[in-house]
Amino acid sequence: MGLNANWKLILRTVCMAFLSPGSHGKNRDWQLLSRHDESSCRDSTRAFLLAFGYPVVEELLARRVRAAQIAGIARLTPFVVVANIINAAVVAPIFLRFLPVSYVVIWLFAIAFLLCVTTFKWLRAKRAPIELASRRSLSKAVQHATMLSFLWAVVPIAAFANGDTTGMWIASCVTTAMICGGGFALATVPQAAFRWVAILFIASTVTLAIHGNVFMWPLFFLLVSFTLVVIGSVTSTGWLFASHFLAEAELKQRGELIALLLNEFEEKASDWIWESDAKGFLRNVSGRFLHASGRSRQDLSALRMVDLAYSLNDSDARMAVAELESAIGTREAFRGIVIGVDVKGEERWWSLAARPVVDAKGSFAGYRGVASDITEARRASALVSHLAEHDSLTGIGNRSWFLKQSEMLLEEQGRSEQSTLTLFLIDLDNFKVVNDTSGHPAGDELLRQVARRFTELGEGRTMLARFGGDEFAAFGRFVSDQSASAFAEELVNVTRKPFRIGRRDFAIGATVGFARLGDANDTIDDLMRKADIALYKAKEGGRGLALAFECEMEREVRERRALESDLREAFEYGKLNVEFQPIVDSRSGKVVSSEVLVRWLHPTRGEVPPATFIPIAEHTGLILPLGNWVLRKACAAAAQCPELESVAVNLSSVQFMDPNLVEHIMAILAETGFPPERLVLEITESVFLQDFGSASRKLETLRGHGIRIALDDFGTGYSSLSYLRQYKFDKIKIDKSFVDEIGERSDGLAIISAVIALAHNLGLEVTAEGVERQLQVDALRTLGCDTMQGYYFGKPEASPVKITQIKKEDWEDRTPSTAPRNPPASRSTDLQPDSIEDLKVDRI
Known part of the structure; x- marks a missing residue:
């Protein structure tokens, strides 16, 4: 206390000491x-x-x-x-x-x-x-x-x-x-x-x-x-x-408190104090030490701490003995040495820490330290390590454990100069159906049963891991390509057998891609990449297959990735174009609507069809910003052309699953000033396969805003009629494959007639796609088709105003020879009457 800070207190205290002590x-x-x-x-x-x-x-x-x-x-x-x-x-x-x-x-x-x-x-x-x-x-x-x-x-x-x-x-x-x-x-x-x-x-x-x-x-x-x-x-x-x-x-109070805490520590804590003399023998053994060691005071007085460490026959315990002997031999302080002790037949683990003690003459007099029983913590750590390396659901290894073990096998094989290792990547087919129809508990039980079958199949040959979801991996030695391929087929076949869950049987299947170790310099990442490529190709082939990696696959993947990069660059730098395909009224011949198409003119590849780049956009996640861009361009251009009653834009199934789809569409309409009543959104039944739960709600919301919905490619799916009954549509579009059969197959015309009659009975408008000949026009008009579109009525144009200038006289007197049919693939798509599927945005 300084005088400057408390001088009033000092003076007052001194004065009171004079006056009234x-x-x-x-x-x-x-x-x-x-x-x-x-x-x-x-x-x-x-x-x-x-x-x-x-x-x-x-x-x-x-x-x-x-x-x-x-x-x-x-x-x-x-x-x-x-x-x-x-x-x-x-x-x-x-x-x-x-x-x-x-x-x-x-x-x-x-x-x-x-x-x-x-x-x-x-x-x-x-x-x-x-x-x-x-x-x-x-x-x-x-x-x-x-x-x-x-x-x-x-x-x-x-x-x-x-x-x-x-x-x-x-x-x-x-x-x-x-x-x-x-x-x-x-x-x-x-x-x-x-x-x-x-x-x-x-x-x-x-x-x-x-x-x-x-x-x-x-x-x-x-x-x-x-x-x-x-x-x-x-x-x-x-x-x-x-x-x-x-x-x-x-x-003094602190000393008393420390003594009290030490006594409390000795009596109640899980740790205890231990001492040894200069020769290492234990002395001043406390009651807590006696209880922890399971030995008598007389026995402990004749033992050293090293002797206790020798009592447990375990590899880790033996390594700890050497560490303890080395620390004590140097007569220096140590801590964190974990030893194993046999306590009445039970395995216990102690953590030791100690400092050397010197006597009054400065000579070494032994050690004084603290020991704590960490058995439960060690067991918990072992459990955590097990959980960190194994899948909690199936009990097999996880990705981290699998990669570590695989690297060890690769190093071992590298020393033996062999190349027998094979990596298998396995994806279950139709697993999502089990989850959606029977719930996640059923899906979890299915994964456990699959893991058991794979474990039994690969026992003694491979190690197995679950990477997450319905993805599994196996790694093992196979002396030949034939034996590896046979094992991959066994993986596929074992999943084809029904799985009994509760009272139901589920049939799923699996797709396998595998890669053999062909280069001694290959790493586990290289094998994973090759097996993943093979798995991707197997899925493209229809699933339920086992496919080995081939070098040609990698070339295709590189090309695809290069195309992905070019597509992203083209979108970012505005190298994609939007064009309008005219849709005409069958009775008046007037252009009443237009379907929006996306074109990509690659600087080296030329015209890239939407059927090629749209799946890439869906796979890379570019489809959402691309779809919004197409809709914005279409609405902005169509807003300047009031002669068009409507404009049709395709929605990808990926785009339809966007939870903010409705908000994005309404924001674009508000931004461009395009009336919702003039917008037609075209979707396919794949939308309902991927987004069953919210599809009906989204369609009702869109129709509630005045937007019309068209079911595209009608007749080519598996259950189109059930969709007509379950969902509300304003329009259906007859696929080009049926239109092409007019004049060639009588059953094709019958199907079109039935579809038109069905749609009209349901109050739906019908549009026929891919019209290219006068005969098709006449037949469709006779059958009562409402609108038609195709190259017969003109090529797509960048401006919707140009397609509205097409007059009926320009096409009604055409003969079949004036509409090209089946053009060679080498010609530009701008000049050939190719399939409508190759020109439109294909589900955007």
């Missing part, structure tokens, strides 16, 4: 000081107030401090008594010359009485030292000092009042000595010291005032300076005394 519990000033201390919360402030008797600590500690303060005075009591006797012997003869004998005798008697009382108390305290002192005891010390100081205050007053020169000088010397000596002797109790100094100072000041000599002023200033020095010294001494006592008390 010992009455801190009730007076108002103490309450102010108490609040000041509580707000400051500093140990130095607490020590200062404690020195002056303020109860700023708990009562027990305060009583100990008071006892120590009184003991500090008592230690100097013999010297104080002797000094008082000498001073009295010096003063008495001088005072007898100018004072009555009776006065001097009374004075001597009073001093002798107080000295006797002081000596008696000192002797009693010496026989039975005081450890605790109350406030009353401290007040008595202050009172004793006050009475003795009053007796010595008589000396200067009597001497100066009688004007005896010798008496005045003797009195001045004695008073000065008594102020200094008494102040320092009583310094441990500042209240008593201040009372002593204050009384003698006041008496001296009175005597100087009585004398009235101008030459007494220097003595007064000397008296003031001595008094201030004594007061400052007493304050500092008392303060330091209390500070040291508080520090010692805190250290």
Whole structure:
């Protein structure tokens, strides 16, 4: 505590020590000081107030401090008594010359009485030292000092009042000595010291005032300076005394707390303290150690910690013994050494930490340390490691474990210079159907049964792992391509057998792609990439297949990835175009609508058909921004052509699954100002296969905004009629494959007639795609088809205005030869009447 920070507190405390020492519990000033201390919360402030008797600590500690303060005075009591006797012997003869004998005798008697009382108390305290002192005891010390100081205050007053020169000088010397000596002797109790100094100072000041000599002023200033020095010294001494006592008390309390915690630690904690002598034998064995080791005290006293570590026959435990022996042999501190101990036939694991102990001569005397039982933690860690490397559902390895084990096998085979390793990647077919129809518990049980079948099949030949979902992998040695291919076929066949889950049987199947280690420099990542390529090609081939990797597959993948990159670049830099295919009214011949097509003219590949790049866009996730871009361009252009009653835009099944599809469409319509009633969205039944749950809701929402929905490629799916009954459509489009059969197959015309009749009965509009000949036009008009589209009516144009300028006279007198049929693939799609599927956005 610095003087600058707390000078008000110091002055107030000192002043109260002069005025009312010992009455801190009730007076108002103490309450102010108490609040000041509580707000400051500093140990130095607490020590200062404690020195002056303020109860700023708990009562027990305060009583100990008071006892120590009184003991500090008592230690100097013999010297104080002797000094008082000498001073009295010096003063008495001088005072007898100018004072009555009776006065001097009374004075001597009073001093002798107080000295006797002081000596008696000192002797009693010496026989039975005081450890605790109350406030009353401290007040008595202050009172004793006050009475003795009053007796010595008589000396200067009597001497100066009688004007005896010798008496005045003797009195001045004695008073000065008594102020200094008494102040320092009583310094441990500042209240008593201040009372002593204050009384003698006041008496001296009175005597100087009585004398009235101008030459007494220097003595007064000397008296003031001595008094201030004594007061400052007493304050500092008392303060330091209390500070040291508080520090010692805190250290003692901490020591007691540490001892208590150690006892508690030994009795209740899972850890325990162990000690050994210089030879390593255990000593001072605690009860906790006995319980943990499962041995008697006598047995442990004859063992070393290394002997305990030898008791467990385990490879990890044997390695720990060598580490422990090495650490102890260096006689240095160690920690974290885990040893295994056999405790009554049970495997236990201890973690050891210790420091070397030296004796009084500085020689090594053994170790003292802490041991803790970490068996449960080790078991938990082993379980965590197992869970981290194994699939929690099926119990087989996971991807991380599989890759680690595969790398080890590759390194081992690299040393043997063989190439028998084969990696299999397995995807289950129709697994999603099980989850969707029977729930995830059924799907989990199916995965467990699949894992069991794969494990039994590959036992002794491969290691198996589940990568996640319905993806599995196997890795093993196969001496030939034929044996590897046979195992892949077995993987496929074993999944074709029905799986019994509850009361139902499920048939799923699997697709396998595998790669043989052909190059010694191949890594596991290389094998994974090749097997993944083979799996992808097997899926393209119709699933339920096992396909080996071939170099040609990698070339195709590289080309596909290059095309993906080019497509992304073309989209980002605006190299894609939108064109409009006219749709005409069958009766009037007027262009009433248009289907939006996307064109991509590649700088080196030429015209890339949508049938090629649209699946790539779906696979890479580019289909969503591309679809929004096409819709925005179509709506913006069609908004400038009011002659078109509507414009049709294809939606990809991937685009339809976007949960924000409706919001995106409405935002584009609002942005372009295109009326929702003029927009037709074309979808295929693949939408319902991939998004069964929310398809109906989305269609109803779109139709609620006025947008019309057309079912494209009608008649080519598996269950188109059920979709017509289940969902609300405004229009259906007859696929080009049926239109091509007009004039060639009678059943084709019958199917078209039935579709048109069915649609009209349901209140749906019918559009025929791929019309290229006059014969097709006449037949469709005769059957009552509402609208038609195809190259017969003109090529797609970049502007919808141009297609509205086509007149009926331009095409109604055409002969079949004027509409090209089955053009060669090498010609530009801009010039050939190719399939409508190759020109439109194909589900965008």
